[in-house]
Amino acid sequence: MPVLCSSCADKRAVLKRPKTGHSLCKECFFWAFEEEVHQTIVAAQLFKHGETVGIAASGGKDSTVLAHVMKVLNERYNYGLELMLLSVDEGITGYRDDSLETVKRNQQQYELPLKIVSYEELYGWTMDAIVKQVGLKNNCTFCGVFRRQALDRGAIMLKVDKICTGHNADDVAETVLMNVLRGDIARLRRCTAISTTSEGDGVVPRCKPLKYAYEKEIVLYAYFKKLDYFSTECIYSPNAYRGHARTFLKDLESVRPSSIMDVIHSGENLSVREGVKMPVQGTCSRCGYISSQALCKSCVLLEGLNRGLPKLGIGKHHRLHDKILSQQPLTEKEERKLKSVDF
Amino acid sequence: MCQVDEDFQGQLEHTEVPSISKKCVKCKEKTAVVVIRAGDTYCRDCFREYFIHKFRAMLGKNRIIFPGEKVLLAVSGGPSSCSMLSQVQEGLSQNAHKKLRFIPGIVYIDEGAAAGRSVDDRKTAMAQMQTLFEATGFPFHLVPLEQVLDLSPSVLVMAPSPSEQPGSAYKAAVDQFIQSKGHWPPRPQDQDQDQDLDQASLPDIQESHTQLLQQLMSSTKTQTAREELLSMLRQHLLVHTARTKGYSKLMLGDCCSRLAVKLLSSIALGRGAQLAQDTGFSDSRYGDIITVRPMRDYSSKEIVFYNHMFKVPSIFIPGLDTMTADKSSIQRLTESFVTKLQADFPSTVSTIYRTSEKLQTAWKGSCAADVCDTCLLCLCALDTTVENASAFQATLISEQLSQTKPPETSSAINPNLNPVQSNPGSALATTTGQCCSGEGECGKKGGGCCSSPRVPETTDMRSLLCYSCRQTVKDMSSVDHLPAYILLEAQRRNRRSQMREQISEFILDEGV
Numbered sequence: 001m002p003v004l005c006s007s008c009a010d011k012r013a014v015l016k017r018p019k020t021g022h023s024l025c026k027e028c029f030f031w032a033f034e035e036e037v038h039q040t041i042v043a044a045q046l047f048k049h050g051e052t053v054g055i056a057a058s059g060g061k062d063s064t065v066l067a068h069v070m071k072v073l074n075e076r077y078n079y080g081l082e083l084m085l086l087s088v089d090e091g092i093t094g095y096r097d098d099s100l101e102t103v104k105r106n107q108q109q110y111e112l113p114l115k116i117v118s119y120e121e122l123y124g125w126t127m128d129a130i131v132k133q134v135g136l137k138n139n140c141t142f143c144g145v146f147r148r149q150a151l152d153r154g155a156i157m158l159k160v161d162k163i164c165t166g167h168n169a170d171d172v173a174e175t176v177l178m179n180v181l182r183g184d185i186a187r188l189r190r191c192t193a194i195s196t197t198s199e200g201d202g203v204v205p206r207c208k209p210l211k212y213a214y215e216k217e218i219v220l221y222a223y224f225k226k227l228d229y230f231s232t233e234c235i236y237s238p239n240a241y242r243g244h245a246r247t248f249l250k251d252l253e254s255v256r257p258s259s260i261m262d263v264i265h266s267g268e269n270l271s272v273r274e275g276v277k278m279p280v281q282g283t284c285s286r287c288g289y290i291s292s293q294a295l296c297k298s299c300v301l302l303e304g305l306n307r308g309l310p311k312l313g314i315g316k317h318h319r320l321h322d323k324i325l326s327q328q329p330l331t332e333k334e335e336r337k338l339k340s341v342d343f
Numbered sequence: 344m345c346q347v348d349e350d351f352q353g354q355l356e357h358t359e360v361p362s363i364s365k366k367c368v369k370c371k372e373k374t375a376v377v378v379i380r381a382g383d384t385y386c387r388d389c390f391r392e393y394f395i396h397k398f399r400a401m402l403g404k405n406r407i408i409f410p411g412e413k414v415l416l417a418v419s420g421g422p423s424s425c426s427m428l429s430q431v432q433e434g435l436s437q438n439a440h441k442k443l444r445f446i447p448g449i450v451y452i453d454e455g456a457a458a459g460r461s462v463d464d465r466k467t468a469m470a471q472m473q474t475l476f477e478a479t480g481f482p483f484h485l486v487p488l489e490q491v492l493d494l495s496p497s498v499l500v501m502a503p504s505p506s507e508q509p510g511s512a513y514k515a516a517v518d519q520f521i522q523s524k525g526h527w528p529p530r531p532q533d534q535d536q537d538q539d540l541d542q543a544s545l546p547d548i549q550e551s552h553t554q555l556l557q558q559l560m561s562s563t564k565t566q567t568a569r570e571e572l573l574s575m576l577r578q579h580l581l582v583h584t585a586r587t588k589g590y591s592k593l594m595l596g597d598c599c600s601r602l603a604v605k606l607l608s609s610i611a612l613g614r615g616a617q618l619a620q621d622t623g624f625s626d627s628r629y630g631d632i633i634t635v636r637p638m639r640d641y642s643s644k645e646i647v648f649y650n651h652m653f654k655v656p657s658i659f660i661p662g663l664d665t666m667t668a669d670k671s672s673i674q675r676l677t678e679s680f681v682t683k684l685q686a687d688f689p690s691t692v693s694t695i696y697r698t699s700e701k702l703q704t705a706w707k708g709s710c711a712a713d714v715c716d717t718c719l720l721c722l723c724a725l726d727t728t729v730e731n732a733s734a735f736q737a738t739l740i741s742e743q744l745s746q747t748k749p750p751e752t753s754s755a756i757n758p759n760l761n762p763v764q765s766n767p768g769s770a771l772a773t774t775t776g777q778c779c780s781g782e783g784e785c786g787k788k789g790g791g792c793c794s795s796p797r798v799p800e801t802t803d804m805r806s807l808l809c810y811s812c813r814q815t816v817k818d819m820s821s822v823d824h825l826p827a828y829i830l831l832e833a834q835r836r837n838r839r840s841q842m843r844e845q846i847s848e849f850i851l852d853e854g855v
Contacts, residue, residue, distance in 0.1 A: 008748045022745035031749035039740050044732030183694040185701050212737035248680045252611050255673055259611050264734040266615025269726050273703035
């Protein structure tokens with residue numbers, strides 16, 4: 001006895017939604033998924049008519065689906081947006097060069113302009129070279145920090161008004177859990193926001209239209225729509241701390257499927273006690289990018305890499321910022337601490 | 344900012360393997376017998392001093408317990424609560440430095456019905472607990488969980504707190520308290536009042552009540568919901584016992600490790616808004632009874648060491664979650680996750696614990712008992728206002744969209760729907776043909792109640808519950824198995840809110 005779609009009660013159901021457990025047919029699922037993203041965009045007022053929006057595309061499932069859905073909704077509901085693709089090449093052989101091919105394919109399929117920025121041209125270092133210096137433990141820090149700046153620089157080059165990224169519900173929930181495990185109260189407050197609110201010259205606001213879409217549903221959507229994407233994990237990711245949060249979240253989801261939304265709901269409703277010290281946003285004295293310290297993180301990391309002191313930037317070294325700014329040499333003891341790398 | 348790095352400010356040049364032949368780090372004289380954290384080795388006496396001092400400091404720093412006040416200690420028999428009991432004994436003993444000055448009582452709640460234990464097992468456990476409590480000399484109460492079925496609905500209503508007590512006016516508050524009720528040293532007749540029947544013999548348990556409880560547990564489909572429900576019933580019973588026996592404070596024995604697990608599992612359950620009350624030092628959601636957690640600074644390792652070294656008696660009683668698989672419930676899963684992570688990253692528990700210290704509840708303590716903005720089951724502030732672009736709103740939208748038919752052709756969709764101008768509220772209403780509450784439950788919201796009082800109403804509780812309690816109730820096959828007091832209170836609140844709806848345009852002051 002075939003199960004009927006719970007939406008139209010007409011066609012046979014071909015999938016079960018991970019989010020609600022309802023059985024739906026293909027068309028109803030597509031419609032529900034797209035409509036939810038549309039409602040998210042409308043309720044959070046993410047875009048204004050006539051804006052230029054850069055879609056951060058990595059070639060993975062989230063950004064492929066994001067590009068597709070944004071295009072569909074832009075036409076269907078007449079958002080009036082001008083869409084562009086923006087991609088970042090971190091220089092990871094065997095991973096990033098393959099996924100970039102996917103992005104180029106997307107560009108042709110959706111007929112959207114594409115810009116690729118690379119770490120090599122922006123910072124002079126590829127991720128492969130960084131990992132050789134830093135080791136396998138803290139490299140995700142470098143990649144993440146550099147990528148954020150790279151996206152902003154690329155956005156300015158493209159002259160877009162906003163960036164949208166493909167972060168999905170699982171990503172946001174993982175971030176909430178990770179910030180609790182790390183005790184990062186400042187990030188805990190900000191991480192559930194759907195769009196960033198920082199202001200500054202070098203900063204383009206960014207938003208997450210797929211914030212409430214489950215990762216499994218994104219895969220279902222891509223599968224049934226026959227969208228092509230690159231699906232390998234970054235080769236350096238197994239040692240990341242985030243992996244723990246991710247396994248935990250996957251287990252939670254298997255016990256209770258609504259946990260992902262529950263975690264996001266908890267994160268949104270957290271309130272921090274008054275009197276807890278919060279970082280204040282300022283600008284970096286060297287490059288002018290936004291920063292809560294004297295030097296922005298990427299300047300500190302770059303300095304460390306260039307000087308052969310890979311641990312500079314991992315851990316707290318505020319006292320050393322002034323030294324770096326004034327070009328003073330570091331003492332023997334400090335150098336020794338910063339050099340030690342264990343693989 | 345990120346806490347993990349703070350712990351390693353001064354980098355350890357080389358970690359020394361802690362060995363027993365080292366000296367105590369405090370007195371530097373005697374040989375160390377216990378290692379608490381890497382690098383912290385203590386001798387026997389210094390450890391004892393450290394342990395006792397922590398307890399006093401916790402109570403003293405927070406200044407919440409007044410001299411002469413009656414405090415109820417909730418003891419489950421486990422190491423943490425028995426340790427708390429022994430600390431209280433220690434603090435009240437004659438030769439203690441700066442004695443504690445409150446009047447303790449003990450309560451033990453027997454959850455055997457919910458955990459599915461046999462009557463004989465329960466009787467043995469109760470007898471063991473009785474012997475343990477008699478040795479302390481404090482008044483004690485052995486309460487079976489079945490008594491929860493006899494509670495009155497008033498336990499779910501926040502009682503007015505005795506008076507607003509600002510921290511700075513502690514001394515004034517203490518004086519006022521002593522004048523009004525408390526006496527120190529306690530008069531003999533005050534203490535004898537509690538030597539009532541339930542100490543002379545073990546309370547007898549009604550078979551029918553046990554069966555009702557078991558039915559309630561089995562009608563709940565998931566282990567997660569069962570554990571949540573059990574902890575709520577236990578809380579209600581504790582508060583009820585405290586109120587009826589005249590106690591004004593309730594002490595729980597949650598230790599640091601437990602609280603870290605509770606924090607993470609609360610986040611996973613959707614209780615982010617109530618985190619500060621669930622895991623903070625003091626919890627004033629009941630109004631008149633304040634719940635206090637003096638053991639929250641102790642890791643479970645410290646407690647077990649202390650109990651072992653100083654022979655603190657404790658009894659292990661199997662509960663609902665004993666011997667369950669890792670993935671059977673969210674709480675159990677979180678516990679195994681945190682324990683495993685702690686093995687690899689020793690600062691995990693303390694980091695999570697410190698996060699909990701930085702949170703606060705968004706809700707102000709004083710709230711008129713009538714305007715019930717509190718959850719029916721957990722008595723915390725409701726966090727279900729549907730704000731724009733919130734996870735809650737997204738869930739509601741998903742529910743609807745999965746059940747309504749998409750428009751047939753593109754012409755049905757208004758091509759001029761400008762994203763900036765459209766109102767999400769109206770979008771919700773137009774996409775569904777259902778009732779305006781948009782919650783998918785039509786017709787049961789007491790609309791039939793006013794006109795036909797004879798029709799037994801299926802109690803609609805969803806609007807009365809906070810987000811996570813809604814998830815719990817969703818896992819129950821039927822709310823009718825809940826104890827009578829919950830159903831009665833739910834119906835009462837529903838009736839009041841209908842009344843309010845009818846006259847809402849005439850009410851001027853929202854706070855009344």
